[in-house]
Amino acid sequence: MTFIEQLRQRWQAGTQVCVGLDPFLDRFPARFEGDNLAIFHFNRDIIDATADLVCCFKPQFAHYAAVEAEAELKATIRYIKDVHPDLPVILDSKRGDIGSTAGMYAREAFEHYGADAVTVNPYMGSDTVLPFAEHADKGVILLCRTSNPSAAEFQNLEIDGEPLYIHVARRAQQHWNANGNISLVVGATAPEEMARIRDVAPDLPFLVPGIGAQGGDLEGTVRNGQTAPGEGLMINSSRGVLYASQGEDFAEAAREEALKLRDRIRALSGV
Numbered sequence: 001m002t003f004i005e006q007l008r009q010r011w012q013a014g015t016q017v018c019v020g021l022d023p024f025l026d027r028f029p030a031r032f033e034g035d036n037l038a039i040f041h042f043n044r045d046i047i048d049a050t051a052d053l054v055c056c057f058k059p060q061f062a063h064y065a066a067v068e069a070e071a072e073l074k075a076t077i078r079y080i081k082d083v084h085p086d087l088p089v090i091l092d093s094k095r096g097d098i099g100s101t102a103g104m105y106a107r108e109a110f111e112h113y114g115a116d117a118v119t120v121n122p123y124m125g126s127d128t129v130l131p132f133a134e135h136a137d138k139g140v141i142l143l144c145r146t147s148n149p150s151a152a153e154f155q156n157l158e159i160d161g162e163p164l165y166i167h168v169a170r171r172a173q174q175h176w177n178a179n180g181n182i183s184l185v186v187g188a189t190a191p192e193e194m195a196r197i198r199d200v201a202p203d204l205p206f207l208v209p210g211i212g213a214q215g216g217d218l219e220g221t222v223r224n225g226q227t228a229p230g231e232g233l234m235i236n237s238s239r240g241v242l243y244a245s246q247g248e249d250f251a252e253a254a255r256e257e258a259l260k261l262r263d264r265i266r267a268l269s270g271v
């Protein structure tokens with residue numbers, strides 16, 4: 001099954017929640033002290049506690065590379081594929097480079113790590129996006145309007161009467177989506193921008209970071225981002241779910257948070 005097919009199946013099962021797997025070792029419960037595979041074991045417990053509530057998981061690459069835990073990233077993705085094979089995995093590595101290097105980044109995500117989708121920075125232009133998009137069964141999730149406080153600095157600059165992020169969204173919808181495998185990153189901190197992006201990219205799934213720790217607007221996200229009730233969105237929460245408790249009940253607390261988020265989204269969707 002392709003990334004998009006897997007995602008649609010999860011939307012139909014009633015969830016648009018994406019749990020981000022961003023390990024911070026200093027926020028792990030005490031039981032992981034001295035565990036050489038603490039990141040993998042923590043992830044495994046979170047994955048098992050939330051799998052039935054999510055439409056995808058999203059490990060963020062830097063959180064593994066910075067602590068030389070690339071093998072645990074690979075093991076985490078392998079674990080999801082083996083134990084929860086209906087759940088797609090997004091490798092959030094925000095890659096982007098000249099075409100020949102972009103092709104290697106695509107292989108890194110899809111072949112080496114076994115991810116179903118990867119985040120890509122499209123601001124270097126078409127030749128840096130297409131080496132990812134030619135992997136027709138894989139998802140390519142392009143930064144469009146990000147969630148961070150300075151996102152507007154460049155992304156909202158007007159060019160030919162429209163903000164730069166609109167040019168990216170239109171190019172994605174009209175030129176890069178020949179294989180039907182493109183999605184966009186649109187932050188929950190920018191609900192007005194999200195509405196404008198949905199106008200020019202009516203079909204593309206949105207990966208929506210910024211809920212929880214970043215103070216994003218869940219109601220505005222659902223109102224402005226959905227393509228149909230219960231569809232179109234992968235609403236990410238990382239720290240808000242992973243560190244809901246740092247005690248022995250961390251996995252139960254993570255499940256509770258993911259469940260609350262899923263049900264709030266459902267209620268806002270009217271499904």
Ligand SMILES: O=c1ccn([C@@H]2O[C@H](COP(=O)(O)O)[C@@H](O)[C@H]2O)c(=O)[nH]1
Nearest residue numbers: 020060146147148209213214237238239
């Ligand atoms: O615009 C963006 C793009 C990616 N991210 C990533 O999403 C998660 C958010 O984590 P929270 O703890 O839920 O705030 C993190 O991995 C970011 O690198 C983003 O926040 N904004």
